[in-house]
Amino acid sequence: MYLFWRCYVKLTSSKKIDTNVLDLATLAIFQQVIASGSITRAAQQLGRAQSNITTRIQQLEESLGVALFVREARRMVLTPEGQQLQRYADQLLTLAEEATQSLRGQHPSGRLRLGSMESTAAARLPLPLAEFHRTHPQVQLELSTAASLQLMEQVLDHQLDAALVAWPPPDVDAPLPLDLVPLYEESLLLLRPAQTVGGELPRTLAGFSDGCTYRRVGEQWMAQAHGPAPTRVLQLSSYHAIVAAVAAGSAVAVVPQNVLDLQHNPLPVHSQPLGTCTTMFVTRQGYATPAVQQLLAVLQAAAPTPLSAAMETV
Missing domain, CATH: 1.10.10.10 (Winged helix-like DNA-binding domain superfamily/Winged helix DNA-binding domain)
Known part of the structure; x- marks a missing residue:
């Protein structure tokens, strides 16, 4: 109020x-x-x-x-x-x-705007969102994709009700009025061309726009491997294009394992483990409508490895 x-x-x-x-x-x-x-x-x-x-x-x-x-x-x-x-x-x-939702009690209805990273939308959301649509037909669910930092900004600006982001997003230094619930632990891979000229890896990183957590991980790896010089970034708009750029020998990239798992005809790339990253369910602090609560419950039930359900505030 x-x-x-x-x-x-x-x-x-x-x-x-x-x-x-x-x-x-x-x-x-x-x-x-x-x-x-x-x-x-x-x-x-x-x-x-x-x-x-x-x-x-x-x-x-x-x-x-x-x-x-x-x-x-x-x-x-x-x-x-x-x-x-x-x-x-x-x-x-x-x-x-x-x-409106709060006054109607525990019967989710109305519009629910969910944001997600592209990899999560493709690999994690199809089945649970189908289940949510089946069990909560009165909720109009709208899904959009963007980089983690942009998703978080859209939640804070009331353009989204909730979002799935790779934590922590880049360039977040100050505490923010957000509630976080960990959902998935994603294994990250460094992709490199199957064949290289003289055995030397490309010094270009393929990735999404600035604000993508996985791109920032790749930039940090490049800095450790090649020194502090600014990383050359080949900015692309899909994982298919990113993997194709690596296969062509143009770049290296950092992607979650589930991106490769979705490939029916894998491209010729090599990969090596590069740690893990937590995907968080993010809402504005204290924002918990019945629709948001039910969506979170469905996503938690479908998560392959349940993580701590404790809510954090940042």
């Missing part, structure tokens, strides 16, 4: 605002336009007339006294003021959903 009031005060203190316009339904329309990139697609997805969506956005802009969107190449793009409102809208809509 304090967070809701703080958001409301920040949005309304600077100028007179029609609070009938700044309601949850309008904020939901605003968020759908952002996600769709156009008024037309937002209207189709919401089942509303295009003129109705246009009017609601115009009323919101007039009430706030700022432009929220600009049109670029047939797409609606947020202005800086629109980006600021988006952060508050995320928080307000999340709090409203949390309040």
Whole structure:
């Protein structure tokens, strides 16, 4: 409630605002336009007339006294003021959903936004998410993938309700208002080409974008193997591309064992153990709706080696 009031005060203190316009339904329309990139697609997805969506956005802009969107190449793009409102809208809509679920008791329902690393989504989640969908049909589960650091930031920004991240993410120095539950212990492998020129390994690391824990492990290995010079990184968007780059002799890489386990036609690469990394179930501190609790229970039941269920706060 304090967070809701703080958001409301920040949005309304600077100028007179029609609070009938700044309601949850309008904020939901605003968020759908952002996600769709156009008024037309937002209207189709919401089942509303295009003129109705246009009017609601115009009323919101007039009430706030700022432009929220600009049109670029047939797409609606947020202005800086629109980006600021988006952060508050995320928080307000999340709090409203949390309040609704809490008041409905122990019957999970509504939307649940889960983030995951790509490897975890492919290797760990298909069966438990199918089970969760079967046993909790009233929950609309939305899954997205990103690097661990970005997932954690999205949880803190109320863009995700929970996330599965490799712990610790890179560049996290200060305590954060997050609750952590360990789920999986992943074995990490250093992949190297099966054949090398003169027996020397490539001095390029293949990996995801900055913010990936496994990439940071690879950068640390490269620094130990080749000295403190900056690591050359071949940034790719999928594990298939990463493994293919290693097989082609272009790079080395750090991946979890389960990535290789999923390969039906393994590429010619060599691997060596490089330690382990814990995958954590992450939520905002104290955020525990019935849907989140039930999802965590399903994931824990499906984990191959149960880890300590004790919740940590960071």
